[in-house]
Amino acid sequence: MISDRIKSNLSREFRESLLAKVGLVLLVAILIMGLFAPVLATHNPHTTGYFDDxxxxxxxxxxxxxxxxxxxxxxxxxxxxxxxDHYLGTNNIGQDVFSRLLFGARTSLMVGVFGTGLAVLIGVPFGLVSGYYGGRVDDAMMRVADIMLAFPSLVLALALIGVMGSLTIPIPDPFVFAGVADGMPASTPLPGTVTLVVGLVTWVWFARVARGEAMSIRNEEYVKAARSLGANDREILLKHVLPNSLTPVIVLATIQVAAIILLESSLSYLGFSGTTLSWGYEIQQGQDYLRTAWWVSTVPGIGIVLSVISINLLGDWLRDSLDPNIEGEGGGAG
Structure with missing residues (x-):
């Protein structure tokens, strides 16, 4: 349960921060675009041949x-x-840009959320164990993390994709299944390999944050009391260390979604996404037509920028609200 103090901090910071309100409006609009893409789209995003006379x-x-x-x-x-019939025009092969913008939002959001979730599942337990036990265990585990940090994220992601190959998971579309979006794709492709790769590339950040929290919490009086009452390490980690480490993890996860959207866009721009319904892929397709059909690359580029800005603005709001050590810093505009 969220404490009354945290609720009060969240509410107060949101009321005082104009940037948080802007971020929320932008993110809600992008979420609506992605969730209701088959209903809002004017054309099937795969259909080609929409040209003038x-x-x-x-x-x-x-x-x-x-x-x-x-x-x-x-x-x-x-x-x-x-x-x-085409609000944002068509691309070089006659596909509707507005419809592809909506479906591209789905891809970016799914990879961002699922990739972050995977990174949390890997990194947080790793960091908690490392920080809680300390000593040689911590040294060994952190050297693994240091090795991961030694490689640039994009380069490591490309190497992993080269080893694992491309896997795309079709997710059935409920709107098409219910018959309210006739003529739209029956499923949404989730770039499975990319989602797995971005989780494997970014888990180390969560591990380092969780480690720092565990090192601090393990010396708290309530942890010592639990240990003296016979609680084992597993119980202490699950009941005391983990719950009290979640605040910085939540803040980092929010910001990390934006970073993963950028990483996914970079991979799809390079042709490694596994799906053509991606903002990065759209930018790549339109780069040769910037002088004449500038909107083909510009529209998805704006989508990426607004998504990252909105998530980062909300991440700043959460940071200011949940972390008492930096409360008031980087505050919102009143």
Whole structure:
């Protein structure tokens, strides 16, 4: 249960922080986009061939651009106009950008949440055991963590993907199953290998935070009292050390979701995601058309930026609310 003091801190910091409110609004909007993608999408994200009569991609609403063709040896200039059927235009193969933006949000959010969850499951027990026992156990376990930190995250992720191969897990779409989103993909692809890899790459951060908390908590009076009453190490770790170590872990997990979204976007940009419904993949597909069809890369890029900003703003709010040692620092705008 959340204590009354923590509830009071969360409420007070949120009322005083304009940035926290902005972050919450942005994140809720992105979550709605991802969760209800099949309902909000105007076209199947995989359908190609949406071009104007001259064979050009549609620009976003309110935007037009000049295009050129050679006709009988002469350069003919004409203007490509937007279509009301494609709010954010279409890409180089005629797919609806708005629909792919929605489904790309699903991929990024799923990898961010599941990857962070896996990192927590690996890193927190590892760090708690290391910090609680200390001595040679701590030295050995932390050397493993140091080895992991010696490799850049992206390089290590690429190496692991090369070893493990690409695995995509289809998740049935409940909206399509219920018949409220006809014509949409029947399942959402979860990049299984990428999710596993980002968890394996980022668990060490949680291990180091949990270790520091365990080293502090193991000397508390209530832990000594529990030990004197006959509690074994497992009981002490589960009932005393773990619950009292969760505050910094929760804050780190919130911020880590944003970092994993960036890592997943980088991997999908390089072609290792295992799915084409990804913001990073969209940026890669549109990079050769920035001079004419700039929106193909720009729109998913804005999606990544807003997602990371919103999560980090909420992470700052949680940090200021849950950590009494830094309360008031980095405060919100009133």
């Amino acid at each position: 001259d064979g050009n991609a549609y620009p976003p609403m309110g935007v037009s651009y000049d295009s050129h063709q050679w006709v009988d040896g002469e350069r003919v200039t004409y203007t490509a106009e937007p279509s009301a």
